[in-house]
Amino acid sequence: MTAEDPSTTVGALPDETNATPLTPVVLTRLVWVLWLASLGVLLTHVQTGGSWELSGLLVVDGLTVSMWVVVTFFGGIVHSYSRRYMAGHRRVERFFAGVFAFTLVVMTLVAADHVALFVIAWLAMGLVMAALIGHVEGWPQARAAAALARRYFLASGAVLALGLGVLSWSTGATTVSGVVAAADAVPTGVWLVGAGALLLAAMIQSALVPFHTWLLASMTAPTPASALMHAGFVNAGGVLLLRVAPVVTVHGEFMLLIVVVGAVSALLGKLLKSVQSDVKRTLGCSTVGQMGFMIMQAGLGFFGAALAHLVLHGFYKAHRFLSSGSQVEQTAPKSGSETNALGVAGVAVTLTTALVGGWIFTLLTGKGAKADAGLLLTGLVVLTTMHAARTTAARTTPSAAVRFVAIPLVFLPAIALYAAVYRVVGRVLTGVPVVTAPAELTVVHGLVAVAFLGAYLAIETGLYRHSTRLYVALLNATRPPSTTLLTDREEYDAY
Template sequence: MSGETAPTDDDGVAQLSEPTTSTSLVPRASTWAVWALFLCSIGVLVLAARRGAVFEVAGYLRVDGLTTVLWTVVTFFSGIVHSYSRRYMAGDRYLDRFYYRVFAFTLAVATLAAADHVALFAAAWLAMGLLMASLIGHVRDWEQARAAGALARRYFLASSAVLAASLAVLVWATGATSISGIFDGLESVSRTTGLVAAGGLVLAAIIQSALLPFHGWLLSSMTAPTPASALMHAGFVNAGGVLLTRFAPVVGDHLAVMSAIVVLGAISALLGQAMILVQSNVKRELGCSTMAQMGFMILQCGLGFFAAAIAHLILHGFYKAYLFLSSGAGVEQTVPKTADRTPLGFPGIAVSLVTAVGGGVLFGVLTGKVTSLEPNSGTVLTLVVVLTTLTAARDILRRSTLPTALRYVSVPLVVLTAIGGYAVAFNAVSTMLSGVPMTYVSTEMTAAHYLVVGLFAVAYLAVELGWLRSSERLYVALLNLSKPDPTTLLTDTEDYHDV
């Protein structure tokens, strides 16, 4: 995706120009530097895992389990993006600027992960947003790219302002300027003050993670070069989960706030998944998928499973980075056709149910989400997993071209293996975060939890009974909800006229 303005011939038809060959050392130096940071991060991660040590510069920096995990993941994703961009961005007029910003973004996230001073944390959050907005508007010759960058910048400035205000309230209430100091002084904070600060932190998180109703900036960001999109969807949007996990002692102390997080996450997860069905653009489809996944991540935070949210954002990061960097290979010109949905029959229904129940049991046992017969937040998450697994299993069975017997055996194996892999990742992350304050918060069951279970059940029925595909009104509503800002659309109808 080049920043060059294409020349036109005598008839006004755009002509492609040959890419310029860059002799700059910036791409190579930046790539090597990021991979060096990745190796250093692995060393710190291993050291922290073996010794359980916390390194800190009192009042300013604190390197704990969450920091080391984030450092390793972020530098790895950044290294992949740097290496991929060496070829993808070749010939771009603003190549050096692109690498400066990607590298600076990596450093900003690394600083955020280690910051203990509230001013440093807020500054890193602001820098992270401004750099990502600049990457979204990288191709400055496009009016749409400039509009998308400006739109994202407004969202990120609002998020930074809300975060700064919340941190200022906590500093005023506790008299401490460090995050660890704030945690130590939370007992002296009134319920009203704590509620205001927690609400601000949640608002900043959902803006950055593009949850409803703040998803507009994400769906309007398709002007970003594909490597920048990969970095955005694999790393940047995860900042909401990181923020809530870092400030879990503040947020988790208010049941009303945790219940609101559960509802917000569930609605975004369900609507994001539904909006995928009405997309015709591969990158926008991935954007809706990211919105759904971020909703599920925030839902886990609201249920009190902050370590599970970190494990989720890591796995989602790997998956979404791969999808974006390989999205070009999945684009082809095809004629619309009716999907081949093989009827399940009784054996297929039985296999789906057994897979879903088995997946829920395996998930609950391996992660420790279900520890008693009494309903709790772990029960809610397990039920969501059962419904999600049931939908996935039945969809795979319908679409699979394998022989019937092999299909009935392979689908449960694949699904249960995936759940087992998630459980392993969750347990590993939980071990690393054992020294981080309140990575698990026991939350009481409220009306919000039962509402979420009901929403997921209705969503499952809507998919299973075909309501999503048969309702024109719902189709139009989802299409309108997923529309990007008009000023960021890359093409208009008149651009397709014959010249």
């Protein structure tokens, strides 16, 4: 029991309309105005195909305007949702100031061209998010989670400064655009330090394994802040790699390293998710896997696909977090299975849907039509579709006939939508250096494909459930520091 005795009375919120702070209202309207303005800039960019610069300080190109639209839209959703969610909280104005500041900082980051401004915005973004994680005053676990996140973000900022610093020193350029333009002339040793530091900064910020602990410890953040974190903040790693694509694509071996780094997180994220019982931590492990897949797409040379994945994942994860409260229920363990055997018809529908989905993706994007890294990307689309379709087909409700008809009607349009977003993003990114640089297939790509296929079979057949040692290892890998853990449900009520 906690020292406090929280009231259990449930009822309507008191009517304090006259005492409602003005800050949430003003900032919510302002962020939606920013979204409308960003949308206007995006349409202008698409029509004219041009970009705008401010004397080596800022650059507004396709990447900038697309991220402005995404960030302000998610910011508007979070602001609007928080007006009800945070109602009555005594620090509501501080919370809204933090969320709005985060939106502005990210908008500055994606437009920053000067090396110093880019690093400062990166650091500021992390510090604001750490403050949101520890927003609840007097909650020891929240303070510990904020301190942990702050250490990770400071480390990320430090290695980013190192990477851009050595590249800037070697090229003599003080802007990010200048650095990437001269990347080919950087000596190999200096380039390796710079590119390695940039990849490390992206890994930390995107919570890739083994830097995922800060994300899983951040569940003390108010749910709207978690939505903003998983829908926007963790995407910074992908944005960074896209911005410095001419640097990381200098050597094909380094791109293979990015593929491996992304693949490890994509696979482990799926396995880590399987041992979770907490709704928000399950979503956190899902984010680890999705960010790994995003980074992996960048390593394959499809930076536009990585940005499309970033946008679609942001929509999905924002919805899942903001609706996470409806997923909480108290249940007892069930001895029976919630799934049925697929049967011949189920296998046929699942396999056909996945193969047709891969064909649609290839037809609309052109990826997988040549013997390059696009084949691996298309293969992963097929596997992902097959897994999702099989999960749907194996459910006990509704009837088999309804499920088998619904599977292609749902998944094939979803793949078409993904391909369409990919093409739109590619058009918006016209003029941004190295949006697409597909690599030639190598043994490493083959091993990654085998690893994904093996993981798919292990999950689909349930083999991974038979190893107690694996279960304990996965559980330990997702356990954040004990100081950030809530061990008693009443601790939620006390704060």
